[in-house]
Amino acid sequence: MRDFLPADKARRERVLAVIRERYRAHGFDEIETPVMEEYSRLHAGLGGDNEKLSFSILKRGMDAEGIRAAADDPAALADLGLRYDLTVPLARFYATNRAQLPTVFRAIQMAPVWRAERPQKGRYRQFMQCDIDIIGDASARAEAELMVASLDVLDTLGLEGGSIRVNDRRVLDAMLDAFGFAPDERPGVLITVDKLDKIGPSGVVAELRDREASGPAVDALDAYLDRPAATPSFDDAGIRAALPDGIPDEVIAHLVSLGETVAAARGADAPLVFDPFLVRGMGYYTGTIFELAHPSVDYSLGGGGRYDGMIGRFLGQQVPAVGFSIGFERIVDLLPDDGADGERSVVLVHDRDVPLDRLVALxxxxxADGARVRLEQRVKNMKALLERSAADGYTAFASVGTETTADSLELKPLS
Incomplete structure (x- = not known):
């Protein structure tokens, strides 16, 4: 968890403003949910490994004896927890407020979340998530809207050249079935397959053999991974060529429709890449999954997927839903520190004897003319004062004496 100095905070707010503006331009509406959710909801088996990282909140009024008695049962110690993502709160929000929302609801959420994990580069215990979700649309149009809007955000921030890796959890299930993995061993197999980018095909096969996964199935996967490498085109022929036989036609048709829709918005060279081994670990994904990539880094800048089963857990009936989360912290770290982006910001350096009413009037x-203004009394070390002002995002300064007027004020650049 971090403090942010004024210049850092201003920079983050500028990026948030761009994300918010572009998502609103694509027809999404912003909502807000509480930072806390019920413990039972956060630990309902929907959040994958993130559930283990949830910060729990001790029940109010428990004495020492009660705490000792419940020490072996986390659910007896806590009834609330800090949200670890924005998707579980959104599902609860929709189930609670459905009658007041449109049939197809497009939501923006931009808020901090908390995870009790070991910090590392680009990952923190408190961090900002910027999510867009579409609830009530089961078609490929929903995924396409999320992708087009998120690529637009990258372009507007100056990170052109982004691409999106796409797969479908139903493709993964069908592939593992085609290779011969039993249903009860597939979750563990997917955990290993998800390491493909890090440990390579031989590492995946070796780990599966160490886990004593089904031998013939591992052999089939090994042979599949050993086939000549090619980047499949995002069309029916390309997707089928990248997959073993037996993948349901309706799943491939959904992916093809998605590619055609994004291409219509982004042009013939739509930046979608089919990746049959993209996994994404969240337990609530039921269909299409995707990750945002940029050539300047080797990690994702966001991702998401379809989670048609989650809202039904709270509502009692199935509602289609799909979401995309921009990796705000990682994107902020990538962007150059470009100051106030043209904002007119002035430091008025005044002598000690300038009347207060004249200073405040200036x-x-x-x-009133649209500038951001700070008053600073003149000091001996003017260089340090001006350097600090520039670091805080100010772009100009002016000296104010007892005779200075608005018309005689002379602005000078800080850089």
């Missing part, structure tokens, strides 16, 4: 005049 400041108010500049503020």
């Amino acid at each position: 400041k108010s005049r500049l503020v």
